[in-house]
Each structure stands twice: as C-alpha cells, then as structure tokens.
Amino acid sequence: MDADDAGTDLARVLLTKEQIAARVAELAAELDRDYAGEDVLLVGVLKGAVMVMADLSRAMRIPVSMDWMAVSSYGSGTKSSGVVRILKDLDADISGRHVLVVEDIIDSGLTLSWLLANLGSRGPASVRVCALLRKPDAAKVEVDVAYVGFDIPNEFVVGYGLDFADRYRNLDVVGTLAPHVYS
C-alpha cells in the first residue's frame, strides 16, 4: 500500500520508500563491517520490525542467523503503557553470541530498556541495537542505540511495519496519521 492508497488517513509523509531503502542499505554496509567474521544473531522484535528485518538482513552480505521476540507495550493505542509483556520468547540460546536487536522504532525507550536488561541476563557475548527510527524528544529512559536510521519528530507515525490498531503496517512509506483516524 502506498501513500495514495492511504489517502487522507496520512497527514504527512516523513520518509519515502526510496529514503528508507537508501538508509537501510547504509546500515547494512555498516553492520557488514562491524560484524565481519562474527557469529551474529539478528533478533527482530515483532511485529513492527518485520519490514526492517526483512530488508536489512537481505541487504547484508555477511551470514547471519535470525530469531524473533514478541513483546507488546502499546496494545491498540498511541501511548506506551510502560508495561512490557513477552508474548513470544526467542527460540535460540544467546549465551556467548553477538546479538543485534532489530527494532522499527525507539519512542519512550521503555520497551528497549526492558528488553536489553532481559537479554543481557542471558549471557550474550554482546548486545547492540539497530533501530530504523528514533524519537529523541520522546525518550523517558536513555538507551544506547548503536545503529539508528532516522531521528524523527515526536509524533505518532505509521507505515513500514509501524501500526495504529494493527493497521498501516503494509504502507511503504513512514508518515504521520491524520487526527481524524484516531480521535
């Protein structure tokens, strides 16, 4: 689905599919350099990270493994509840492995800070984060994100994996939602 298909539901397109693809390719090249020769496990955080995981992993040239976790803090609203639940845990044992958490967005940082503590307690060789989007002005906790695609304004966004009430994930751009959709 593109911005035209979304019609008046989108207030503004923040990132076009070309901008997203170009930045994902740059991040992949950086990861190829930093993890060359290492055993790296990409951990995608469902469901939002599906698109960036698919595109980032395919743009990488080094071999990787992939696993998934499902945690949810937003439910169907536009505000983080701050309460993180594990809906699906990793299949892999990460002890001694280099873990790269792949996220669509760091908003308040609450989800990630909880996740990093949780993964860190499992004895990995390293844990780093790659997030397509980050909202610097929304941070409630500081989390160290090694790889960031774009810093964006503190507005609720949808597309490229990001949802509102489980919709708009299949939008090929990232944009802000018109108020009539959620009010």
Ligand SMILES: O=P(O)(O)OC[C@H]1O[C@H](OP(=O)(O)OP(=O)(O)O)[C@H](O)[C@@H]1O
């Ligand atoms: O920094 P935070 O304020 O914690 O927000 C970021 C998290 O919120 C979203 O997940 P969500 O709970 O909406 O689940 P979903 O990916 O299945 O939509 C997003 O994918 C991140 O995981």
Ligand code: HPA
């Ligand atoms: O801006 C957002 N949009 C969609 N999902 C989100 N989860 C955290 N922030 C956002």
Ligand SMILES: [Mg+2]
């Ligand atoms: Mg969501």
